């Protein structure tokens with residue numbers, strides 16, 4: 157009987173320790189995620205309908221940021237065909253690759269619409285945080 161009581165106490169302590177460690181890990185993860193965002197441009201400098209080219213802080217790759225009435229979004233400008241740099245053509249509302257003519261629709265997840273590319277441009281996580289557009 158005494159062994160069972162000791163076993164129960166150990167099991168309870170292990171459970172409590174596990175809950176405490178999980179809580180600490182969750183808090184640290186949330187704090188890291190918050191601290192990891194990087195300012196890209198002040199929201200006041202990016203009007204609705206405008207774009208802004210930038211280099212991502214995390215991967216150091218070229219990217220383009222869009223602001224629409226509904227918010228902000230961004231994509232890598234590295235073409236998914238063979239890696240050339242795409243540019244935004246405002247009149248065509250399309251991201252166009254100069255190398256082999258692939259075109260991507262930024263309003264539809266940067267999916268390819270024309271040319272040899274088969275996969276969308278990589279999305280970059282961004283958000284409006286206070287007075288800034290930030291990379292998450």
Ligand code: FES
Pocket residue numbers: 235236237238239240253254255256257258271272273
């Ligand atoms: S590298 Fe962009 S279409 Fe080929």
